[in-house]
């Protein structure tokens with residue numbers, strides 16, 4: 656672990672959905688920046704692997720399983736962080752699921768609730784518990800980063816439930832600023848475009864090329880390009896940024 660860029664030194668952070676993809680990259684970047692991390696995921700094996708990778712890099716991490724769609728799990732996760740490390744300074748609500756492309760009129764009740772329970776209920780349950788813990792930080796508050804998407808700003812064919820939840824996350828993020836900025840609690844929504852987290856390897860070459868070309872930069876993003884941004888904006892130097900939506904999108908939303 657590099658010692659020259661420890662801008663999160665002394666901070667206690669939790670990351671949901673940190674067993675894979677963006678969540679794993681975010682947790683590793685938090686670790687490299689000197690934070691102590693509670694790695695959480697519904698998948699115990701993958702989550703433990705992320706915690707081990709942080710330790711291999713010289714960082715400090717422990718794993719706590721949580722299904723973000725369950726309020727009791729969200730509360731137990733925050734309780735674990737506070738019991739283990741004394742406080743919670745940073746929370747990244749990253750866990751999310753995407754539906755198979757389905758036109759809105761064909762979306763079943765089951766599919767709607769499957770997506771909204773993780774992506775939206777999960778962020779609400781998480782933030783409610785996290786804010787309560789951050790209110791116990793002797794006025795120092797804390798930072799919440801919610802992983803939305805470019806689809807928190809625009810629609811996309813066949814992804815109605817996902818688009819709805821990601822727009823709602825952007826709204827909930829603004830609400831934290833309105834309700835809690837006076838207590839030094841801030842929230843930022845991050846909007847990744849299409850990132851190479853594995854699913855893209857199943858695409859046929861034509862669909863893959865079309866996805867690359869949808870980004871002015873001419874390619875999809877790498878998980879590290881999101882992890883690095885999330886760690887940076889979690890730093891105390893970003894204290895005046897609150898309720899904002901930050902795209903990380905290779906220019907996707909710019910045209």
Ligand SMILES: NC(=O)c1ccc[n+]([C@@H]2O[C@H](COP(=O)([O-])OP(=O)(O)OC[C@H]3O[C@@H](n4cnc5c(N)ncnc54)[C@H](O)[C@@H]3O)[C@@H](O)[C@H]2O)c1
Pocket residue numbers: 671672673674675676677678695696697698701721722723724749750751752753773802803804805846847848849850851852
């Ligand atoms: N990959 C992309 O292109 C992309 C783009 C924009 C936004 N996002 C968002 O980034 C976040 C992470 O996506 P990803 O691509 O890394 O996904 P991923 O599928 O690679 O990883 C998601 C992780 O979340 C965990 N998870 C799933 N349901 C959970 C639950 N109920 N409780 C706790 N953990 C759960 C999974 O076990 C997995 O480890 C999501 O919110 C997603 O919507 C991804």
